[in-house]
Amino acid sequence: MNNTNEEQGGFLQRVQESPRTVSALIIILIVAAAIYAFSGNEEPQVGEMGTPATTEAGSVTNEAAEKTPRTVGEEMVAEEREEAATEAPEVPQAERTERGFVEVAQAGDGYTHLARRATTRWLSENQVDFAVTEEHRIYIEDYIQNRMGTEGLAVNDSHTVTFDLLQEAVSAAGELDESQLKNLSQYTSALQ
Secondary structure (H helix, E strand, O other), rough: HHHHHHHHHHHHHHHOHHHHHHHHHHHHHHHHHHHHHHOOOOOOOEEEEEEOEEEEOOOEEEEHHHOOOOOHHHHHHHHHHHHHHHHHOOOOOOOOOOOEEEEEEOOOOOOOHHHHHHHHHHHHHHOOOOOEEEEEEEHHHHHHHHHOOOOOOOOOOOEEEEEEHHHHHHHHOOOHHHHHHHHHHHHHHHHO
């Protein structure tokens, strides 16, 4: 037993003599606690949610246990989803006119986004005489974007992508050779 006291005294003495060791242990504990707290553990601890109703003997009643929510996190996530769904702005639909598609800019959109949406609509309505690959789509979008303008877009700005411009872009994309398509393949990740 005397050895045990000496060992404990030796450990405590080393800790007292080395504040760096204490600091390191405290930092390790803080990091471990932070990792645990942010690890996505959605299940509440026993004392976190409050105690369910107990009987006089101290056991949990089944009715009370069934009525208490399983996790507080699930309710909060569900409420946040409902709020996000109600706050999400309506995406204006493109209007089809006799000249083309009138595309409306959303937050973060540029001319390439407008061209991409118009191209998708046009290709879904029209047949082309070649298989349109992602490389072709990149070329078509870039072709249209280069002819639409360079000034910035504001939210709800509307621009018409004409059917003539879409047909011209698709025809030009059909004339691309293999080396040009291979070069465009480096940009296809934008379509993912």
